[in-house]
Amino acid sequence: AAKFTRALAAIVENRGGKILTGTRIVGIERRKETITKIVTDKGEFLADTYVLCLGAESPVLARKIGLGLPIYPVKGYSMTIPIVDQALAPKLPVIDEHNLVAITPMGDRIRVTATAEFAGYDRSHKPSDFAFMKRVTQDLFPRGIAFDRAEMRACLRPMTPDNLPILGLRDIRNLWLNTGHGHIGWTMAHGSARIVADLIAGRAAPIALDGILPTQARFAEPSAAKA
Ligand SMILES: Cc1cc2nc3c(=O)[nH]c(=O)nc-3n(C[C@H](O)[C@H](O)[C@H](O)COP(=O)(O)OP(=O)(O)OC[C@H]3O[C@@H](n4cnc5c(N)ncnc54)[C@H](O)[C@@H]3O)c2cc1C
Missing domain, CATH: 3.50.50.60 (FAD/NAD(P)-binding domain)
Known part of the structure; x- marks a missing residue:
């Protein structure tokens, strides 16, 4: 985008x-x-x-x-994480429908998005907010991704x-x-x-x-x- x-x-x-x-x-x-x-x-x-x-x-x-x-603002979270070994990283976008986590390869990084929270206009975030989506991604792709170098963001969806x-x-x-x-x-x-x-x-x-x-x-x- x-x-x-x-x-x-x-x-x-x-x-x-x-x-x-x-x-x-x-x-x-x-x-x-x-x-x-x-x-x-x-x-x-x-x-x-x-x-x-x-x-x-x-x-x-x-x-x-x-x-x-x-x-109304509905808060979501995203992690952008470097790929260190392309052979072990996802090649195509993945949606874990059960856990509602989306994983998208973007060149040398993946972007993981999840969560819908009613928190007003609060855009703050802390590492524990990302624990679940990180765990789901690590279960699917345990190697080849530098989880310790993830960039974290929180954003608001404009919901009707x-x-x-x-x-x-x-x-x-x-x-x-x-x-x-x-x-x-x-x-x-x-x-x-x-x-x-x-x-x-x-x-x-x-x-x-x-x-x-x-x-x-x-x-x-x-x-x-x-x-
Ligand atoms: C975690 C997450 C994952 C998502 N995943 C997807 C997805 O996979 N596919 C998909 O299609 N959509 C996805 N979305 C939804 C998508 O991001 C939004 O629907 C989309 O960005 C809305 O576009 P918009 O242009 O209406 O608003 P925005 O993208 O929010 O743009 C509004 C702009 O207005 C600016 N602005 C606000 N107030 C002011 C002001 N007072 N003065 C000047 N500028 C101002 C903001 O800075 C911003 O640049 C996701 C959203 C989140 C939070």
């Missing part, structure tokens, strides 16, 4: 686009049904059209402009209750939503971007959009009876 994203950024810049990294959005300004500006720690930005795609942070900023999004992303317009005429991709957003990223780009340009979307548009039903609180 990182390699793809860097290559995509280069294509955008070659075509005259501008990518601003290290720039934090601190506010969105709304007048009635229109976004008027984005306020960042590097200044203000004005556009005709805006796309909200801030992952698990989307509902935090959206709330400030009166837009409630049914997205129905497990589908939210794409399209809701209440605000120039704020397009492309968010809420949950545990499978990398897989859906290209399709979602295509759909949102088509909708913004007024073209027909390439697939039926049932279930992924921001309809009232998806935003409604579950009634006591249904719950």
